[in-house]
Amino acid sequence: xxxxxxxxxxxxxxxxxxxxxxxxxxxxxxxxxxxxxxxxxxxxxxxxxxxxxxxxxxxxxxxxxxxxxxxxxxxxxxxxxxxxxxxxxxxxxxxxxxxxxxxxxxxxxxxxxxxxxxxxxxxxxxxxxxxxxxxxxxxxxxxxxxxxxxxxxxxxxxxxxxxxxxxxxxxxxxxxxxxxxxxxxxxxxxxxxxxxxxxxxxxxxxxxxxxxxxxxxxxxxxxxxxxxxxxxxxxxxxxxxxxxxxxxxxxxxxxxxxxxxxxxxxxxxxxxxxxxxxxxxxxxxxx
Numbered sequence: 001x002x003x004x005x006x007x008x009x010x011x012x013x014x015x016x017x018x019x020x021x022x023x024x025x026x027x028x029x030x031x032x033x034x035x036x037x038x039x040x041x042x043x044x045x046x047x048x049x050x051x052x053x054x055x056x057x058x059x060x061x062x063x064x065x066x067x068x069x070x071x072x073x074x075x076x077x078x079x080x081x082x083x084x085x086x087x088x089x090x091x092x093x094x095x096x097x098x099x100x101x102x103x104x105x106x107x108x109x110x111x112x113x114x115x116x117x118x119x120x121x122x123x124x125x126x127x128x129x130x131x132x133x134x135x136x137x138x139x140x141x142x143x144x145x146x147x148x149x150x151x152x153x154x155x156x157x158x159x160x161x162x163x164x165x166x167x168x169x170x171x172x173x174x175x176x177x178x179x180x181x182x183x184x185x186x187x188x189x190x191x192x193x194x195x196x197x198x199x200x201x202x203x204x205x206x207x208x209x210x211x212x213x214x215x216x217x218x219x220x221x222x223x224x225x226x227x228x229x230x231x232x233x234x235x236x237x238x239x240x241x242x243x244x245x246x247x248x249x250x251x252x253x254x255x256x257x258x259x260x261x262x263x264x265x266x267x268x269x270x271x272x273x274x275x276x277x278x279x280x281x282x283x284x285x286x287x
Contacts, residue, residue, distance in 0.1 A: 001043050001094050001129035033058035034085040036072055040154050040232070042133060043094040044082040046221035050098055052264040053212060054106045058084075094221075095125065098214050110214040120208045124215035128222055135190030136222045142187075143241040153236050194226075194244065198253035205256075216260060223257045231266045 033051070035058050037044035051058050063072055069079040076083045076092045084091045084100070091100045102111050112118045144151045197219065200207065207215045224232070227240035244250060261267060 001133070034061055035059070036061045036063050036075075036083040036085070037081050038063060040225070040236070041081060042136065042221045042225050043129070045224045046094045046217055047082045047084065047097050049217040049221060049260075049264060049266070050094075050101060050110065050214070052266055053108065053110060053217065054101060056101075056106065094218075095129065098125075098217075108212065110212065110217065112209060112213060114209075117209050117213075121213045121215045124207055125218040128215070128218035132190075132193060132219065132222050135186050135193065136225050138186040139190055139241045139244055140225050149235060150239065191244070191247075194247075194253060195249050198250050198256075201256035202252040205259075212260075212263075220257050220260050223254065227254050227257075229258065229261055229266070231261065 033056060035044070035047060035051070037047070037060060039060075039062060063069060063081055072081070072083060073079050075085070076090050078092055080092065082092075082094055082097065084097045086100075089100070091097050098110060102109050110121075112121055140154075144154060206212060207219065225241075227245035228236040228238065230237045240246070245254070
């Protein structure tokens with residue numbers, strides 16, 4: 001899935017790719033992957049987890065809202081992030097990126113070959129990307145409507161300073177009632193779903209089968225927005241949605257998420273944030 005923009009979500013390199021086509025090991029060894037992202041998009045986090053699980057190096061290009069998205073459209077044909085660039089290949093959408101990386105044969109595979117496990121993984125991934133993501137957005141909006149620091153920190157990193165300050169200083173009382181109206185129907189459903197997930201991961205290390213899969217990454221990426229891990233960096237690390245991040249029944253779920261992050265090496269801000277390329281977006285890709 002992709003993340004819509006919410007302003008509050010070549011020559012030699014191509015020749016190398018052509019020469020390596022059909023030889024996956026050479027392709028990954030000679031091409032530096034580029035991830036076009038908004039840092040605090042759950043779908044971009046899903047791709048970062050995917051890349052970390054495979055031990056792949058990559059460069060981040062932080063997309064500037066507005067102008068950067070127009071440049072992203074010229075590159076990929078759409079304005080949403082995440083977009084992964086691998087030499088001449090440009091792949092949009094977190095699910096499509098997962099399928100692409102699996103297809104390159106880079107271990108470990110995150111989509112099982114077994115038909116039944118594959119169906120379970122893809123079903124859970126789709127649920128996390130749609131139903132769970134919708135509930136998370138509602139809960140996060142409600143929390144951000146009451147917290148100016150959270151509002152400002154969640155903006156894309158390339159957001160101009162004056163706009164960031166304006167939104168952060170916007171009176172919370174004018175937004176809180178809207179947050180309550182929006183979240184009324186979805187908050188209880190989110191809580192119930194999270195409690196069920198907590199019970200599930202408290203008794204088994206993975207959501208499907210006996211190894212890490214795309215289902216685990218899709219769920220963990222949404223949890224990123226409910227209680228920010230250390231890799232979110234200051235000032236978000238350790239913050240979360242009140243009533244969710246600190247709910248006693250959900251502690252096993254966030255503990256499972258944190259164990260997954262440790263296993264992938266995403267423990268600190270440095271581990272979670274590869275070098276950011278200079279420039280304002282895809283129109284100025286890194287060398």
